[in-house]
Amino acid sequence: MNRLKDKVAIITGAAGGQGKAEAKLFAQEGAKVIATDMNGEMLLKTVKEINDELGGESVIAVQHDIATEEEWAHVFAKTMEKFGKVDILVNNAGMPGKTHENVWDIDTTETMRIVSVNLVGTLLGIKTVMPEMIKNGKGSIINISSAAGLVGGISGGSVAYSATKAALQGITKEIAIDVAKKGIRVNTVFPGLVRTPIMDSFSKEVTERTLSKVPMGFPAEPIDLAYAVLFLASDESRFTTGADFIIDGGFTAQ
Numbered sequence: 001m002n003r004l005k006d007k008v009a010i011i012t013g014a015a016g017g018q019g020k021a022e023a024k025l026f027a028q029e030g031a032k033v034i035a036t037d038m039n040g041e042m043l044l045k046t047v048k049e050i051n052d053e054l055g056g057e058s059v060i061a062v063q064h065d066i067a068t069e070e071e072w073a074h075v076f077a078k079t080m081e082k083f084g085k086v087d088i089l090v091n092n093a094g095m096p097g098k099t100h101e102n103v104w105d106i107d108t109t110e111t112m113r114i115v116s117v118n119l120v121g122t123l124l125g126i127k128t129v130m131p132e133m134i135k136n137g138k139g140s141i142i143n144i145s146s147a148a149g150l151v152g153g154i155s156g157g158s159v160a161y162s163a164t165k166a167a168l169q170g171i172t173k174e175i176a177i178d179v180a181k182k183g184i185r186v187n188t189v190f191p192g193l194v195r196t197p198i199m200d201s202f203s204k205e206v207t208e209r210t211l212s213k214v215p216m217g218f219p220a221e222p223i224d225l226a227y228a229v230l231f232l233a234s235d236e237s238r239f240t241t242g243a244d245f246i247i248d249g250g251f252t253a254q
């Protein structure tokens with residue numbers, strides 16, 4: 001019940017899927033949560049649902065495009081105004097790419113947007129919270145990548161998605177080493193197939209092909225990822241930094 005007692009967490013992409021499961025689990029474990037998402041309407045519904053179920057106002061909604069630096073400043077200002085500090089950042093929001101028949105046949109505009117969201121958006125989150133975490137001498141940052149950042153053939157035909165998710169591993173390791181002596185930990189989570197709305201963007205064929213290669217034979221539920229993220233957010237993982245957490249039912253073990 002109290003694994004995150006007195007901690008304040010920012011979770012992006014929390015209107016649904018994994019971010020929603022994390023926001024609820026964090027609140028159940030005693031955290032105050034700033035839940036953000038670009039989809040403001042869905043976010044408000046989700047936050048109300050969580051607060052109604054748990055009782056109280058542990059989760060606050062802030063509409064937010066992670067690719068925009070000014071909007072990160074707004075999220076930070078809201079966090080400080082409401083809760084006075086930030087201990088945890090979960091860089092969970094991410095966007096898929098469209099399926100391209102030839103994976104190299106990219107659309108430049110789409111590619112630049114995926115880079116702005118999945119890669120730059122994650123970096124902007126880290127840039128936003130880091131001075132506060134350094135000031136406090138503690139913090140935990142969790143970057144949500146994808147198994148598509150580790151192996152080929154499962155991005156649904158979007159090389160930009162795979163490339164940006166692979167980049168998150170580099171961002172994690174580089175920053176983890178830089179801030180290791182300042183009490184701040186940075187880790188990457190690599191989900192395999194998870195039953196969330198993003199799965200609907202993959203074609204039926206890609207989903208079935210990927211699922212057929214999952215040794216455990218079923219997709220994860222959002223809560224399966226949320227438990228791993230909870231461990232990394234909590235002090236239980238105090239000796240863990242720069243690490244890869246692969247939660248994929250054995251997919252990349254083959």
Ligand SMILES: NC(=O)c1ccc[n+]([C@@H]2O[C@H](COP(=O)([O-])OP(=O)(O)OC[C@H]3O[C@@H](n4cnc5c(N)ncnc54)[C@H](O)[C@@H]3O)[C@@H](O)[C@H]2O)c1
Binds near residue numbers: 092095145148195
């Ligand atoms: N579901 C899977 O199979 C799977 C597999 C591997 C990795 N992932 C990754 O897990 C993370 C969570 O995805 P999910 O599975 O919960 O899917 P999801 O689609 O339910 O959640 C993604 C959320 O991010 C939000 N979002 C997208 N772009 C945004 C932006 N620019 N600013 C703010 N919010 C934005 C969306 O509105 C959505 O609510 C993503 O980074 C995704 O790439 C998912």
